[in-house]
Amino acid sequence: xxxxxxxxxxxxxxxxxxxxxxxxxxxxxxxxxxxxxxxxxxxxxxxxxxxxxxxxxxxxxxxxxxxxxxxxxxxxxxxxxxxxxxxxxxxxxxxxxxxxxxxxxxxxxxxxxxxxxxxxxxxxxxxxxxxxxxxxxxxxxxxxxxxxxxxxxxxxxxxxxxxxxxxxxxxxxxxxxxxxxxxxxxxxxxxxxxxxxxxxxxxxxxxxxxxxxxxxxxxx
Amino acid sequence: xxxxxxxxxxxxxxxxxxxxxxxxxxxxxxxxxxxxxxxxxxxxxxxxxxxxxxxxxxxxxxxxxxxxxxxxxxxxxxxxxxxxxxxxxxxxxxxxxxxxxxxxxxxxxxxxxxxxxxxxxxxxxxxxxxxxxxxxxxxxxxxxxxxxxxxxxxxxxxxxxxxxxxxxxxxxxxxxxxxxxxxxxxxxxxxxxxxxxxxxxxxxxxxxxxxxxxxxxxxxxxxxxxxxxxxxxxxxxxxxxxxxxxxxxxxxxxxxxxxxxxxxxxxxxxxxxxxxx
Amino acid sequence: xxxxxxxxxxxxxxxxxxxxxxxxxxxxxxxxxxxxxxxxxxxxxxxxxxxxxxxxxxxxxxxxxxxxxxxxxxxxxxxxxxxxxxxxxxxxxxxxxxxxxxxxxxxxxxxxxxxxxxxxxxxxxxxxxxxxxxxxxxxxxxxxxxxxxxxxxxxxxxxxxxxxxxxxxxxxxxxxxxxxxxxxxxxxxxxxxxxxxxxxxxxxxxxxxxxxx
Numbered sequence: 237x238x239x240x241x242x243x244x245x246x247x248x249x250x251x252x253x254x255x256x257x258x259x260x261x262x263x264x265x266x267x268x269x270x271x272x273x274x275x276x277x278x279x280x281x282x283x284x285x286x287x288x289x290x291x292x293x294x295x296x297x298x299x300x301x302x303x304x305x306x307x308x309x310x311x312x313x314x315x316x317x318x319x320x321x322x323x324x325x326x327x328x329x330x331x332x333x334x335x336x337x338x339x340x341x342x343x344x345x346x347x348x349x350x351x352x353x354x355x356x357x358x359x360x361x362x363x364x365x366x367x368x369x370x371x372x373x374x375x376x377x378x379x380x381x382x383x384x385x386x387x388x389x390x391x392x393x394x395x396x397x398x399x400x401x402x403x404x405x406x407x408x409x410x411x412x413x414x415x416x417x418x419x420x421x422x423x424x425x426x427x428x429x430x431x432x433x434x435x436x437x438x439x440x441x442x443x444x445x446x447x448x449x450x451x452x453x454x455x456x
Numbered sequence: 457x458x459x460x461x462x463x464x465x466x467x468x469x470x471x472x473x474x475x476x477x478x479x480x481x482x483x484x485x486x487x488x489x490x491x492x493x494x495x496x497x498x499x500x501x502x503x504x505x506x507x508x509x510x511x512x513x514x515x516x517x518x519x520x521x522x523x524x525x526x527x528x529x530x531x532x533x534x535x536x537x538x539x540x541x542x543x544x545x546x547x548x549x550x551x552x553x554x555x556x557x558x559x560x561x562x563x564x565x566x567x568x569x570x571x572x573x574x575x576x577x578x579x580x581x582x583x584x585x586x587x588x589x590x591x592x593x594x595x596x597x598x599x600x601x602x603x604x605x606x607x608x609x610x611x612x613x614x615x616x617x618x619x620x621x622x623x624x625x626x627x628x629x630x631x632x633x634x635x636x637x638x639x640x641x642x643x644x645x646x647x648x649x650x651x652x653x654x655x656x657x658x659x660x661x662x663x664x665x666x667x668x669x670x671x672x673x674x675x676x677x678x679x680x681x682x683x684x685x686x687x688x689x690x691x692x693x694x695x696x697x698x699x700x701x702x703x704x705x706x707x708x709x710x711x712x713x714x715x716x717x718x719x720x721x722x723x724x725x726x727x728x729x730x731x732x733x
Numbered sequence: 734x735x736x737x738x739x740x741x742x743x744x745x746x747x748x749x750x751x752x753x754x755x756x757x758x759x760x761x762x763x764x765x766x767x768x769x770x771x772x773x774x775x776x777x778x779x780x781x782x783x784x785x786x787x788x789x790x791x792x793x794x795x796x797x798x799x800x801x802x803x804x805x806x807x808x809x810x811x812x813x814x815x816x817x818x819x820x821x822x823x824x825x826x827x828x829x830x831x832x833x834x835x836x837x838x839x840x841x842x843x844x845x846x847x848x849x850x851x852x853x854x855x856x857x858x859x860x861x862x863x864x865x866x867x868x869x870x871x872x873x874x875x876x877x878x879x880x881x882x883x884x885x886x887x888x889x890x891x892x893x894x895x896x897x898x899x900x901x902x903x904x905x906x907x908x909x910x911x912x913x914x915x916x917x918x919x920x921x922x923x924x925x926x927x928x929x930x931x932x933x934x935x936x937x938x939x940x941x942x943x944x945x946x
Contacts, residue, residue, distance in 0.1 A: 295923075295927075296919075296923060298880070298926070299880075299884075299922065299923040299926040299927060300884065300919040300922040300923050300926070301884040301885065301886075301887035301888075301898065301919075301922055302884070303887045303888055303890070303898060304887055304898060304901075304915055304918055304919045304922060305919065307901075307911065307915040308912065308915045308916055308919060311911040311912040311915060312912050315912060393790075393791075393792040393793070394792070395792070396792045396794040396795055397794060397888070399794070400891065407792070407794060407795055407798075411798075414802070420798070420802035420803055420806065421802075421803045421806045424795065424798050424799050424802060424803055425799070425803070427795055428791045428795050428796070428799060431790055431791055431792055431795060432787060432790030432791060433790075434790075435789065435790035436790065511850060513846055513849060513850065543854075543855075544854075547852045547853070547854060548852065550849065550850055550851075550852045551851070551852035553850065554850065555847075555850040557843055557846070557847060559841075559843045561841060561843030561844045561846070561847045562844075562847075563844055563847070563848075563862055563866075564844075564866065564943060564944065565865045565866055565869075565943040566943075574848075574851065574853075574861065575851035575852070575853070578851075578853055578857050578861060579851055579852045579853055579857075607943050607944075607946050609943070609944055609945075609946075610946075620847075623847075623851070624850075627851055627852065
């Protein structure tokens with residue numbers, strides 16, 4: 237049966253793991269947003285080379301398992317002289333992987349910005365960069381907020397993979413406890429419950445953000 | 457099959473409520489075989505619900521509908537005792553009532569001919585060849601033989617509604633119900649659909665038509681039923697109803713309507729291309 | 734490196750087998766979930782909904798550990814391969830069910846009513862009117878999920894299912910060239926998902942031809 241004492245005993249370690257999971261999620265989300273935005277801009281910039289670079293990046297990330305990508309980064313970093321940085325490798329791999337999906341989301345959103353608005357901005361004499369920064373991107377981010385939140389939920393659910401390169405996030409913390417006690421049931425179910433709670437929190441936050449933007453810009 | 461004196465449709469004290477909202481509050485009328493009845497009324501008067509109850513798409517809350525004398529959706533087990541009909545029997549009854557809807561709802565994955573053939577093949581068990589022959593004959597009748605192998609996405613709204621009429625005719629129903637068949641069409645496409653319907657009327661097809669096209673009602677209807685707040689307020693031949701309505705509410709309805717649609721009344725549209733036979 | 738190619742090829746074959754079996758199982762369970770969620774009884778709908786909510790919040794790796802390590806505690810001992818397949822099925826079926834549900838709901842009600850007025854039976858309506866259109870609507874989102882499932886077979890390497898990623902680890906333990914082997918393996922997955930995506934896109938084009946014809 238479910239023995240609560242085992243959970244209580246393991247809790248300090250699990251809580252530390254949960255904190256690392258949160259850090260990992262936030263850092264990878266930042267990488268994902270930055271890379272995804274740049275990649276989307278590159279793809280729509282009109283530069284032939286930029287377009288293909290972005291397409292190949294998206295295709296490679298979407299076509300291969302994150303686990304394998306993580307290994308490639310983890311074993312690739314030492315070749316660049318960066319050693320023993322499992323957390324960094326996980327942030328890069330998860331961030332780059334998610335960035336491909338963010339590229340696709342933003343690309344669709346940018347293409348949906350009404351043509352007239354872009355012409356209006358051009359008529360005011362905005363530069364290309366101003367056009368992107370002041371007219372296109374803000375709208376693209378707001379309209380794609382639901383899709384982006386969904387993507388970052390998926391990102392959160394991918395962070396346990398970092399356990400395979402021994403990042404002591406939540407899942408690895410759980411494994412460490414189990415390796416000592418040989419009692420997987422309580423620990424694994426608790427770990428699963430913490431993830432469910434994380435996901436619920438994330439969707440709450442995003443719902444708030446969506447309704448705030450929706451009210452301010454009166455977008456449905 | 458039916459005696460000359462059995463009405464094609466007999467509606468008795470039909471009632472329908474959605475929750476607390478009573479949409480039909482005891483509607484009664486009959487339609488003789490070969491008769492064309494137009495149902496007029498303001499929006500929200502219960503016209504569409506009436507048609508949906510007549511063909512059994514929406515179950516009525518009370519009252520009876522008889523098609524060719526046969527009770528719809530129920531059967532009498534003993535005098536005064538009734539039970540709901542089994543689903544297969546209800547389907548058999550529905551085949552006898554054709555329906556053309558307000559919204560364009562041809563099946564998009566079937567060609568025009570495919571839409572017409574579906575019922576005969578699947579429900580009547582016709583061979584593909586026979587169904588195809590029937591479909592071609594009916595598409596010719598609505599002037600669309602040349603569009604037989606075109607998918608709905610490539611047809612105009614008016615053409616789609618004409619195919620929908622052919623689809624309803626293909627089951628050789630005893631009566632066809634039209635639920636505002638032109639109200640989701642662009643104005644310039646209304647005429648071709650009304651012409652097909654008028655042609656059907658001339659062929660003594662039994663029809664109940666819910667419409668806002670008063671011009672059509674004036675020319676094609678044998679009788680007009682004016683529905684108001686879920687009741688039949690007035691029932692009269694078209695000329696009498698249009699020129700000398702008995703009730704104040706009918707008069708107000710007509711005034712509002714004629715002021716808006718006088719343009720349609722005067723315009724007479726040319727017959728559809730395939731009408732010559 | 735070259736001598737390890739046959740081992741990697743064997744791993745790739747297993748990846749294909751596991752992915753196909755996983756898709757079939759997930760699809761089967763998703764159909765059950767859809768049927769449950771369309772049921773008239775609350776007590777049938779509720780478990781399916783709660784199950785979906787939970788799975789949406791649990792990472793697949795954690796689910797795999799639960800299936801592989803917790804079930805034996807309850808007396809159900811399963812081998813790695815079945816445990817992996819069960820995990821893929823449990824994890825992907827709610828997502829597939831949502832896609833199927835959405836596609837079924839997207840077929841306009843008016844078309845179904847039109848079929849009813851012609852006197853078609855429920856089965857015939859499902860078969861001739863709803864299914865042909867719903868398949869076209871569900872294929873694009875399903876393609877994404879099936880690609881996700883194919884990629885997630887790599888996670889089964891963690892419990893020693895002898896698919897491509899697991900074989901890669903075996904090869905690395907002999908060659909000590911992890912970066913090169915994983916790049917090669919990534920290429921293998923890339924080809925696999927490309928073939929899958931192309932095939933499913935072809936299928937979608939052919940079932941939705943009516944929209945353009």
